[in-house]
Amino acid sequence: xxxxxxxxxxxxxxxAAGAGKVYDKLNELIKTEKYxxxxxxxxxxxxxxxxxxxxxxxxxxxYLYGGVTESILEEILEKHTKEHKPVEKYVVHSEYTExxxxxxxEGQVKIALRHCGIINPEVIEEYEAxxxxxxxKKIAERKMSYDEVIEExxxxxxxxxxxxxxxxxxxxxxxxxNESDEKYIICNADEGDPGAFMDRSLLEGDPHAxxxxxxxxxxxxxxxxxxxxxxAEYPLAIVRLNIALxxxxxxxxxxxxxxxxxxxxxxxxxxxxxxxxxCGEETALIASVEGERGMPRKRPPFPAASGLWKKPTNxxxxxxxxxIPWIIDKGAEEYAKYGTEKSKGTKVFALTxxxxxxxxxxxxMGMTIHDIVFKLGGGIQDGKKFKAVQLGGPSGGCIxxxxxxxxxxxxxxxxxxxIMGSGGMVVMDxxxxxxxxxxxxxxxxxxxxxxxxxxxxxxTKRMLEILTRITEGEGKEGDIEKLEELSIQIKxxxxxxLGQTAPNPxxxxxxxxxxxxxxxIKEKRCPAKNCAKLLTxxxxxxxxxxxxxxxxxxxxxxxxxxRKEIHFIRQDDCINCGMCFSKCNFNAIKVY
Amino acid sequence: xxxxxxxxxxxxxxxxxxxxxxxxxxxxLEKYKGKKGSLIPVLQGTQDIYGYIxxxxxxxxxxxxxxxxSSLYGVVTFYAQFRLNPVGKxxxxxxxxxxxxxxxxxxxxxxxxxxxxxxxxxxxEDKLFTLESVACLGCCSLAPVMMIGDETYxxxxxxxxxxxxxxxxxxEKQKK
Numbered sequence: 001x002x003x004x005x006x007x008x009x010x011x012x013x014x015x016a017a018g019a020g021k022v023y024d025k026l027n028e029l030i031k032t033e034k035y036x037x038x039x040x041x042x043x044x045x046x047x048x049x050x051x052x053x054x055x056x057x058x059x060x061x062x063y064l065y066g067g068v069t070e071s072i073l074e075e076i077l078e079k080h081t082k083e084h085k086p087v088e089k090y091v092v093h094s095e096y097t098e099x100x101x102x103x104x105x106e107g108q109v110k111i112a113l114r115h116c117g118i119i120n121p122e123v124i125e126e127y128e129a130x131x132x133x134x135x136x137k138k139i140a141e142r143k144m145s146y147d148e149v150i151e152e153x154x155x156x157x158x159x160x161x162x163x164x165x166x167x168x169x170x171x172x173x174x175x176x177x178n179e180s181d182e183k184y185i186i187c188n189a190d191e192g193d194p195g196a197f198m199d200r201s202l203l204e205g206d207p208h209a210x211x212x213x214x215x216x217x218x219x220x221x222x223x224x225x226x227x228x229x230x231x232a233e234y235p236l237a238i239v240r241l242n243i244a245l246x247x248x249x250x251x252x253x254x255x256x257x258x259x260x261x262x263x264x265x266x267x268x269x270x271x272x273x274x275x276x277x278x279c280g281e282e283t284a285l286i287a288s289v290e291g292e293r294g295m296p297r298k299r300p301p302f303p304a305a306s307g308l309w310k311k312p313t314n315x316x317x318x319x320x321x322x323x324i325p326w327i328i329d330k331g332a333e334e335y336a337k338y339g340t341e342k343s344k345g346t347k348v349f350a351l352t353x354x355x356x357x358x359x360x361x362x363x364x365m366g367m368t369i370h371d372i373v374f375k376l377g378g379g380i381q382d383g384k385k386f387k388a389v390q391l392g393g394p395s396g397g398c399i400x401x402x403x404x405x406x407x408x409x410x411x412x413x414x415x416x417x418x419i420m421g422s423g424g425m426v427v428m429d430x431x432x433x434x435x436x437x438x439x440x441x442x443x444x445x446x447x448x449x450x451x452x453x454x455x456x457x458x459x460t461k462r463m464l465e466i467l468t469r470i471t472e473g474e475g476k477e478g479d480i481e482k483l484e485e486l487s488i489q490i491k492x493x494x495x496x497x498l499g500q501t502a503p504n505p506x507x508x509x510x511x512x513x514x515x516x517x518x519x520x521i522k523e524k525r526c527p528a529k530n531c532a533k534l535l536t537x538x539x540x541x542x543x544x545x546x547x548x549x550x551x552x553x554x555x556x557x558x559x560x561x562x563r564k565e566i567h568f569i570r571q572d573d574c575i576n577c578g579m580c581f582s583k584c585n586f587n588a589i590k591v592y
Numbered sequence: 593x594x595x596x597x598x599x600x601x602x603x604x605x606x607x608x609x610x611x612x613x614x615x616x617x618x619x620x621l622e623k624y625k626g627k628k629g630s631l632i633p634v635l636q637g638t639q640d641i642y643g644y645i646x647x648x649x650x651x652x653x654x655x656x657x658x659x660x661x662s663s664l665y666g667v668v669t670f671y672a673q674f675r676l677n678p679v680g681k682x683x684x685x686x687x688x689x690x691x692x693x694x695x696x697x698x699x700x701x702x703x704x705x706x707x708x709x710x711x712x713x714x715x716x717e718d719k720l721f722t723l724e725s726v727a728c729l730g731c732c733s734l735a736p737v738m739m740i741g742d743e744t745y746x747x748x749x750x751x752x753x754x755x756x757x758x759x760x761x762x763x764e765k766q767k768k
Contacts, residue, residue, distance in 0.1 A: 013731045016744035048733030194689030194728035232636070232673055233729060235742065274632050275672030277727065291631035292663075293670040309628070350732060352691035358733035393690060424732075426690045440693050444727065450670070 004037040004080050009053040011044030011204050012236050019052035025070040035077045043205030045117030048359040050092050058084055066092035104357050104376055111346045112322040113362045116205030121240050124247040127208040135328035140259035149220040155332035157344030162317030163421045165410040174304035175221040175314040184313040185223040187214055189230040192277035193393035196424030198348040199318035201360050203237035207244035213321030218266045221314050226268035229285055241270055277448035281496045282315050295450045296496035319348055339365035343409030353427035354381045370404040384429040392421020394441040395501035397508030417508040433530035434513040435520055439467040441505040455493030459486050460502055471531045475521035532576045535591050541566045543588035550580035612646045621656045644675040680715040680722040684740050689728030691735040700736050703753050
């Protein structure tokens, strides 16, 4: 008898899309013995736009189904158990059938995400079966010295994936050079960038890869204690990390004399963040782990010399750490095959916004933005025009459609004024107002500024005020120049990365979309038709049927007209709320 | 900047009359006694128990663990997670991350404000809901998103948002 296995993708977004219900249904069907199949779970597969996802393994053939509801699940199981054939219309990925979605996978190289959506993250044996902890075994068996490990990482060309892009091997070297009886390795899982969820998916989907990366890092720098600083907003990630840590302790990957390496002791614990974006900054993170207000500290001394509890500390980002076991296992040379001259390997992007196929993609460095947006991402929603992508969230900047041949590597992205960042890639179309976008990010950084440096504290506030004024039609001549001046001062007058990068979204939008700022200020017009106070609504007489829906719904009674007669809006009373526009059933209202 | 929360000092005083069972806090304080860097977990635990950080808990933590009240208050007001006021039974967190912003999360907050008749950060009169705006919840591909309790709801529309609230209200009525 053949074995059929159904695997449900249970990451946070999957669950939000209803995967939990599908999983319950599956178990119910198995319990009542309606279908002879086995059930398992995995995490984010990356095709977030097709959630909930269910993979069916039928006679060793794998079919991935998308948009699975409880009834579709039954339909699929029916077909597989009776005929051992797939229900092709729901298949989104399989070796055995071609689908429209195949292009989403082409060009992707999965290194950091190698196990995400493939293994059950709560079972350590599944990770081991895929070659997990082999890197650690290799170090023990070949008696690799810490120098050799650091050398390997240096050779791979791996750079910090949290956004900074500092060579990981070099960072380890500094931490190794500082002698101390106590050293710390910290995993920075405080993914606060709005619009980025790579780290969450990794922690939920392959926690052991991150833990193994930490163990190797600890060995290389000589750390005996590890901390994972994880956002409290990621409850599922914390649950799975705790399970993984327990399993690793039981199997002897954590503890005393790990893998028989004399004197290599390490334990790792989780520290939950409490909601502060600035804690993604190394020194602020350390202050937060110590139980204080998460305010950045002056550097030097750098954490490598004096970090957590004033001991040498090395902090790496989640994605960086997930790459480590792969590099040690397969070799630096193999890793360096991917990427560009100065940016090696792959990068995970969280592709979101006005895009057809939003999800998690891992591509080799050097792919163009155009290919990511149009090939993997399937272009813009509703056939609208591509305007820009925002890279690096509030610390980054936008890259306009005209520069979409920019390749993703640290240096090319920096050259545009944006930054690589942690990997959030928010796609914007013609209906996104760039001034409003800049205002949105400033609103975020302004709230998140810890208040330590005057320029960041007061400067972001002043910039936000100016931007708000512009989007409300109160912009003045000279505002753009004032924004530019403040930007430079904030960048120069701030201690940490938050302030130093906060003006980036404003500077890049001014650089590439100055005309939009000018339209707001001089013509009191929002070209993207987004800023409510700058819009004018008008009824098109030829289209109006006199149904009165707009007049009934207008909150300020600014629409006149009798039933079955043409209506019109009294502009003096109109508050531009857009209610009539959204209620009209005949497209009889235009906005300009 | 986070310092704006200083206004809440007044609220803190008003709470003095709130009845809370301080004994619930003891096992937590026992667990973390003498451990360095444990202030944030203690506060998180306190909030898990009471739903917010009551004034009496401040005094108790200060007494038992030896922190200055001022530094406790400093930490609590720094982090977005901590609340100084009691909250409703269901906490609605509307995501205002970039992806949700682009997909009009503002509208979702407005709809909720309308339906629940509260402003952002407030609790409904029947103590059933507290409405909050949060930064990214990390479910960007489902934008706009909100989280009620531990459940995440994605691809919200005016209709679905109202429906979700109605359903919770109905199930609460049935419980009564």
